Structure formats: C-alpha cells, structure tokens
Amino acid sequence: xxxxxxxxxxxxxxxxxxxxxxxxxxxxxxxxxxxxxxxxxxxxxxxxxxxxxxxxxxxxxxxxxxxxxxxxxxxxxxxxxxxxxxxxxxxxxxxxxxxxxxxxxxxxxxxxxxxxxxxxxxxxxxxxxxxxxxxxxxxxxxxxxxxxxxxxxxxxxxxxxxxxxxxxxxxxxxxxxxxxxxxxxxxxxxxxxxxxxxxxxxxxxxxxxxxxxxxxxxxxxxxxxxxxxxxxxxxxxxxxxxxxxxxxxxxxxxxxxxxxxxxxxxxxxxxxxxxxxxxxxxxxxxxxxxxxxxxxxxxxxxxxxxxxxxxxxxxxxxxxxxxxxxxxxxxxxxxxxxxxxxxxxxxxxxxxxxxxxxxxxxxxxxxxxxxxxxxxxx
Amino acid sequence: xxxxxxxxxxxxxxxxxxxxxxxxxxxxxxxxxxxxxxxxxxxxxxxxxxxxxxxxxxxxxxxxxxxxxxxxxxxxxxxxxxxxxxxxxxxxxxxxxxxxxxxxxxxxxxxxxxxxxxxxxxxxxxxxxxxxxxxxxxxxxxxxxxxxxxxxxxxxxxxxxxxxxxxxxxxxxxxxxxxxxxxxxxxxxxxxxxxxxxxxxxxxxxxxxxxxxxxxxxxxxxxxxxxxxxxxxxxxxxxxxxxxxxxxxxxxxxxxxxxxxxxxxxxxxxxxxxxxxxxxxxxxxxxxxxxxxxxxxxxxxxxxxxxxxxxxxxxxxxxxxxxxxxxxxxxxxxxxxxxxxxxxxxxxxxxxxxxxxxxxxxxxxxxxxxxxxxxxxx
Numbered sequence: 001x002x003x004x005x006x007x008x009x010x011x012x013x014x015x016x017x018x019x020x021x022x023x024x025x026x027x028x029x030x031x032x033x034x035x036x037x038x039x040x041x042x043x044x045x046x047x048x049x050x051x052x053x054x055x056x057x058x059x060x061x062x063x064x065x066x067x068x069x070x071x072x073x074x075x076x077x078x079x080x081x082x083x084x085x086x087x088x089x090x091x092x093x094x095x096x097x098x099x100x101x102x103x104x105x106x107x108x109x110x111x112x113x114x115x116x117x118x119x120x121x122x123x124x125x126x127x128x129x130x131x132x133x134x135x136x137x138x139x140x141x142x143x144x145x146x147x148x149x150x151x152x153x154x155x156x157x158x159x160x161x162x163x164x165x166x167x168x169x170x171x172x173x174x175x176x177x178x179x180x181x182x183x184x185x186x187x188x189x190x191x192x193x194x195x196x197x198x199x200x201x202x203x204x205x206x207x208x209x210x211x212x213x214x215x216x217x218x219x220x221x222x223x224x225x226x227x228x229x230x231x232x233x234x235x236x237x238x239x240x241x242x243x244x245x246x247x248x249x250x251x252x253x254x255x256x257x258x259x260x261x262x263x264x265x266x267x268x269x270x271x272x273x274x275x276x277x278x279x280x281x282x283x284x285x286x287x288x289x290x291x292x293x294x295x296x297x298x299x300x301x302x303x304x305x306x307x308x309x310x311x312x313x314x315x316x317x318x319x320x321x322x323x324x325x326x327x328x329x330x331x332x333x334x335x336x337x338x339x340x341x342x343x344x345x346x347x348x349x350x351x352x353x354x355x356x357x358x359x360x361x362x363x364x365x366x367x368x369x370x371x372x373x374x375x376x377x378x
Numbered sequence: 379x380x381x382x383x384x385x386x387x388x389x390x391x392x393x394x395x396x397x398x399x400x401x402x403x404x405x406x407x408x409x410x411x412x413x414x415x416x417x418x419x420x421x422x423x424x425x426x427x428x429x430x431x432x433x434x435x436x437x438x439x440x441x442x443x444x445x446x447x448x449x450x451x452x453x454x455x456x457x458x459x460x461x462x463x464x465x466x467x468x469x470x471x472x473x474x475x476x477x478x479x480x481x482x483x484x485x486x487x488x489x490x491x492x493x494x495x496x497x498x499x500x501x502x503x504x505x506x507x508x509x510x511x512x513x514x515x516x517x518x519x520x521x522x523x524x525x526x527x528x529x530x531x532x533x534x535x536x537x538x539x540x541x542x543x544x545x546x547x548x549x550x551x552x553x554x555x556x557x558x559x560x561x562x563x564x565x566x567x568x569x570x571x572x573x574x575x576x577x578x579x580x581x582x583x584x585x586x587x588x589x590x591x592x593x594x595x596x597x598x599x600x601x602x603x604x605x606x607x608x609x610x611x612x613x614x615x616x617x618x619x620x621x622x623x624x625x626x627x628x629x630x631x632x633x634x635x636x637x638x639x640x641x642x643x644x645x646x647x648x649x650x651x652x653x654x655x656x657x658x659x660x661x662x663x664x665x666x667x668x669x670x671x672x673x674x675x676x677x678x679x680x681x682x683x684x685x686x687x688x689x690x691x692x693x694x695x696x697x698x699x700x701x702x703x704x705x706x707x708x709x710x711x712x713x714x715x716x717x718x719x720x721x722x723x724x725x726x727x728x729x730x731x732x733x734x735x736x737x738x739x740x741x742x743x744x745x746x747x748x749x750x751x752x753x754x755x756x
Contacts, residue, residue, distance in 0.1 A: 298705040
C-alpha cells in the first residue's frame with residue numbers, strides 16, 4: 001500500500017518514518033532532488049503543476065496527502081480528480097487563506113482577533129483605521145515562519161508605514177492582505193487532533209509554543225498553567241471544527257490564551273511542527289495518527305507517554321555536533337538531513353521527563369550547544 | 379554520513395528507521411531485489427562474494443555493519459581490508475560457530491551446557507556417548523530459527539538416530555557438528571548490551587524468551603521472576619565478554635536460568651529479535667544504540683520507558699489485518715513489508731503497560747487475531 005505525499009521535506013520524511021512500520025510505502029513529489037524525504041521514500045522530482053509528473057505520482061497510490069497547505073490550486077484540483085485525497089481540498093483552501101480561516105473559526109463560535117481584509121492601498125488605509133493600531137498586516141496567502149507580515153509602527157508616520165507595508169507585501173501576488181489587531185496574549189498554544197473517516201476524533205494534550213523571529217522555537221506539552229476548563233474548551237472547539245469540515249487527517253489549530261478566554265489564530269491542515277514532541281512523548285505520534293486517519297484505520301492513543309512532560313526545541317540554521325546532543329541523557333535528536341542555511345529548520349530535539357522543569361532544562365542544554373558551520377553532522 | 383549494512387532484511391530496515399533521525403543515511407547489500415530495507419535505504423543488489431559490488435557498497439561509507447553473523451568468510455575478509463567494520467570480525471567468527479561460542483563463554487567463567495564437537499560419523503557416536511542422552515546435535519555453523527539441529531531420541535535405536543542426524547545435518551557443509559546436553563532449564567533469557575569504542579557499556583533489562591518450533595515467539599522485559607542477583611550477574615558476564623572481545627556495537631547473549639545459576643547458550647554479534655521491544659520499551663532502542671556504538675557516539679539510556687513492562691510477539695508466516703492490530707490500544711505494530719510465507723518472520727507487535735499481566739494480555743490479543751492469506755496488509 002503506497003501513500004503519496006505532496007512535498008518531500010521533513011514532514012514527509014517523518015510521515016514515512018512513522019508509516020513504514022505499519023507496512024506502508026511512500027512516494028513524495030517535490031521540485032527539489034535534494035528533498036530529504038527522498039532518503040527514506042520514493043521521490044518524484046517535478047514541479048507541482050507538471051501533470052505528467054502528477055500522473056506518475058498518483059499511479060498505484062492508495063491516498064494522497066500533503067505536507068504543506070500552499071498546494072498550487074491547479075495541482076490540488078488535478079489530484080482531487082485523479083486520486084483519493086485527504087484531508088479534504090476544502091480544508092486546504094481554508095488553510096491557505098487567513099481570512100477564510102477566521103470566517104471558519106467564527107462559524108463554529110471561536111473568537112478571533114479583530115481583522116479587516118484589504119486588496120488595495122486605499123482599503124489598507126481604511127482597514128488600519130477600522131482595526132486601530134497597534135496592528136499587524138499580513139498577506140492572506142503564502143505566509144509561513146513569520147514571512148509575509150509586517151507589524152505597523154506609527155512612528156514616525158503611520159500612513160507611511162501602511163504604504164511601506166503595502167509595497168513590501170505585494171498583495172497582488174499573495175491573495176490580498178488582512179489587517180489584524182495585535183493581541184496582547186498570555187500564551188500561544190496549539191491544539192492537534194486527528195479524525196478518521198468514521199468520525200473518530202483524538203485530541204492531543206494542549207501544546208504551548210514560543211516563537212523567535214516568527215519561527216517556532218520551543219513547544220511544551222502539556223501546556224503549563226492553562227486551566228483545565230480552557231483545555232477542555234479548546235479540544236471541543238477543534239472537535240467541532242473537524243466535524244464541520246468533515247476533516248480526515250491531522251489538523252493543527254494555533255490559538256492564543258488571553259485571561260480566561262481563547263482567540264483562534266490560524267490552522268494547518270497537516271502534521272505540524274508543534275506536534276513533533278509526539279514522536280516520543282505521545283503513545284501514538286501525530287505522524288502515525290495522520291496516516292491511520294487518512295487510511296481509515298483506528299486512531300491511536302494521544303495520551304502522553306509516562307514521562308509526562310515533553311519539551312521540543314527546533315534546531316534552526318545548523319545543527320550542533322551529534323555527539324554533543326546525544327551526550328545529554330533523555331534527549332531525542334531528529335536531524336532532517338538538510339544542508340545548513342540561516343533560518344532553515346534543520347532538525348529538532350525532544351526531551352521527556354517526569355517534571356516540567358527537567359524537560360525544559362534538558363532542551364535548554366541542547367539549545368545552548370555550539371553550532372557547527374556545516375550540516376552539524378560531520 | 380553513510381552506514382553500510384550487510385544484509386537488507388528487517389534488522390537492516392529497523393537500523394535505518396532508527397538511524398535516519400540521527401541524520402544518518404544507509405546503504406544495504408543484499409542478494410535479493412526484494413530486500414525490505416530497500417524501502418527506506420539505498421539497496422545494492424548483489425551476491426556477498428561479488429567484490430565489484432562490495433566495492434560499490436563501501437564507497438563513501440563511514441562504517442560497515444551486519445544484520446547477520448553468517449557473513450561469507452571471503453566477504454568479511456574483503457570488507458575488513460577495505461572499510462571500517464564493526465563489530466570486530468573476531469566476534470563474527472565466534473558468533474558463526476557454536477563451539478567457538480562455548481569456548482569464549484568458558485574463558486570468561488560462564489557455564490555452558492556440556493558439549494563435544496564431532497566432524498565424522500564415528501566422532502558423533504563417541505560424542506553422544508560422552509555427553510549422554512538426552513542430547514541435541516547441532517551444526518556448528520549456519521543454524522538459525524531452530525534449523526540445523528536434531529534432538530536425539532533413543533527410541534527405537536539411539537545408534538540409528540545418530541546416523542540419521544549425521545546424514546541430515548550435512549556436517550561437511552556446516553563446519554562440523556556439536557553434541558550438547560539437553561538442559562532442563564527454567565527460563566530462556568537474553569542479555570542485550572551495547573559497547574562503544576571508548577569502552578562505555580550499557581546493558582538492557584533482562585529479556586525472557588519463549589520459542590515455538592525453534593523460532594522466537596514471545597519476549598518479555600524485564601524478565602519476570604528472575605532474582606535480582608542473577609540479573610546482576612548476567613549483566614556482569616556480558617560486560618566482561620564485551621571487554622574481552624573489544625567489542626563495538628550491540629551484542630545479544632542467549633542464556634538459560636536453571637535454579638540459581640546461569641548457563642550461557644549462544645551469542646549474536648548484532649541487533650537481535652529479542653530486543654525489538656526496545657523500540658518503544660526502552661529509552662534508546664537497540665537499533666539506535668548499535669549505531670551510536672559503531673559511530674563512537676555516547677550511548678543512550680537502556681532503561682525501560684515509564685510503561686515499565688514490555689511484551690513482544692513475533693508475527694510469523696503472515697500478518698493479521700492492520701486495522702485489527704491497531705484497534706488494540708497500547709500495541710505498536712511493526713510490519714516488515716515482506717511477502718507472506720510459512721515460518722517467515724513478517725512482523726512483530728509490542729505492548730507496553732504498567733504491569734506484566736496487561737502487557738502480556740495485549741500481546742495475546744494480537745497473537746490470537748485471524749491471519750490474512752496474503753501479506754496481511756491489504
């Protein structure tokens with residue numbers, strides 16, 4: 001049984017590593033011959049819009065899934081016509097557009113930050129006036145890891161800042177803009193849940209996320225100090241969302257905690273960086289549960305393994321020496337096999353411990369290790 | 379960094395699955411194009427004695443290791459001359475020969491079953507007379523999974539049984555024979571330990587093994603009801619053995635418990651079926667620790683994960699339906715991607731639980747599932 005994955009990066013690679021023990025085989029489509037899923041899966045190297053390549057990609061494949069939501073519309077349409085695709089294309093469409101996401105959240109009763117869409121320069125000025133500063137201007141589409149967004153600073157001139165944002169974000173190429181009120185949140189968290197075709201839903205323990213420069217730096221599960229009532233509410237919200245979308249697969253929803261309430265931020269219709277800790281920290285990982293879901297198999301337990309507390313740090317730009325990481329007891333290294341490059345996610349490390357402080361301290365040791373200049377794995 | 383593995387079966391496959399997250403790449407050499415490690419690693423398809431293929435296999439490889447000990451002597455010699463090889467060839471030589479194994483055990487003070495080597499028919503009769511019935515005749519080399527051995531039954535005629543054993547075991551092709559006294563043991567166990575080039579040694583919790591028809595059926599860790607003193611002694615024996623051999627890698631030693639003493643049976647200079655539970659049941663699996671050892675990296679913890687009790691059942695011949703296995707909570711499926719065939723190890727399942735009875739019961743449910751006629755994974 002072959003699973004097709006659009007994209008051949010680290011998420012596809014970890015899907016293949018999780019699914020191989022289930023007896024599955026994997027075929028990835030990626031424009032780059034260096035795509036790192038190719039180390040453990042068949043790799044079709046082609047542009048996503050190359051229909052001949054898409055045909056080779058889906059031949060004999062049981063189900064097609066995605067490691068990213070920004071699938072070119074033409075490819076998504078072709079795939080939906082020629083193969084079983086999960087999650088549903090509608091979730092992809094919504095996950096590609098920040099305004100659609102917020103509409104979906106609102107439709108199931110989830111609060112969102114105040115926001116206003118804007119396609120033209122004049123609309124952007126009006127939107128900023130309506131939402132009020134401080135605010136943030138984002139492209140509706142194609143943003144990731146803090147790219148495609150500008151925080152508006154009213155000094156020296158708010159009007160000039162709006163014009164500069166409009167010019168730099170190129171709304172014509174990225175589906176327009178959206179102005180969002182800055183939310184002075186207490187915590188950023190994510191809810192990860194899987195749903196299979198029979199409607200079974202499993203929700204992972206809530207994850208707290210910390211970003212640096214717009215890129216996820218650290219995730220901790222279960223999220224510390226979030227009241228049980230809020231945790232339950234978040235899981236319920238996401239369960240409703242999954243049903244509403246008739247979603248099949250793993251869904252990640254990023255939310256803010258502010259006081260005693262939730263503000264939904266965005267969703268990712270795929271396995272998610274904030275769920276990497278589940279490989280060792282949960283009884284069944286997000287990767288295995290995504291595969292179980294899209295193959296309509298019974299879902300696995302999302303409970304924490306008995307360590308009880310997991311902390312994950314992303315390794316960005318380059319890796320520490322392998323021996324340095326492995327010398328830290330209780331730490332699991334995940335090197336993605338990618339070349340070093342500033343700002344690039346090249347690996348992560350997860351620490352499990354019976355208490356929060358120990359898990360955090362182990363990951364802090366990993367984060368403090370000197371980085372090599374190369375791939376870090378010489 | 380590329381690790382070369384001689385052999386491309388499930389052990390090589392699980393080595394690749396464990397090592398990929400460390401940023402390693404794998405190249406396997408196997409005579410079969412269907413070798414299942416090829417699903418997740420580069421596969422060189424050739425006979426082990428094909429020197430041109432061996433040269434392609436070792437090009438650019440950091441270290442060569444083995445998934446089986448019966449490496450043809452010519453291949454082992456060629457590899458030792460052209461690449462860094464771990465574990466040491468001497469351990470392979472010893473692991474290939476039941477008499478060498480017993481001599482090694484004796485040299486470090488480990489008791490073995492009474493035994494006598496025999497190359498000719500006359501020597502076999504003399505050996506049986508010396509050892510005494512009941513006894514078992516084994517080929518010194520190339521035996522596995524209960525193959526290459528005959529239990530001598532003195533009815534109707536011991537002499538005729540000896541002749542029949544001599545004829546069926548073909549001693550000229552399998553390095554001669556050895557007659558071993560039957561040990562009325564209480565338990566069969568194995569000790570798994572890893573040692574790296576710096577001499578660091580990590581010993582896994584003792585494993586109890588149950589065989590059916592000569593093939594490992596079930597392993598349980600930690601081995602129930604073995605006195606702490608015996609557990610400590612077994613670990614010490616194996617640590618001495620590792621040092622004595624200057625061994626680098628994972629070593630498995632099969633032993634019998636009889637009353638309050640140990641009888642060493644055989645060793646496997648490689649990752650071992652009785653250690654598959656370590657993938658989920660130990661903090662660092664036998665596969666990852668073997669790789670850490672041969673790359674001279676710090677070893678990982680061999681402690682049980684907090685579940686505390688692991689039971690593994692082999693899936694032999696064919697697999698149950700995937701959905702049936704995954705419906706059992708707390709069970710981890712490992713399908714090797716092999717075609718069904720009677721007597722063939724095609725997968726295993728591991729259950730973790732906080733108590734022995736639950737882990738055993740979960741695996742009993744797996745073992746009782748109906749088997750499909752095909753690969754079980756349709």
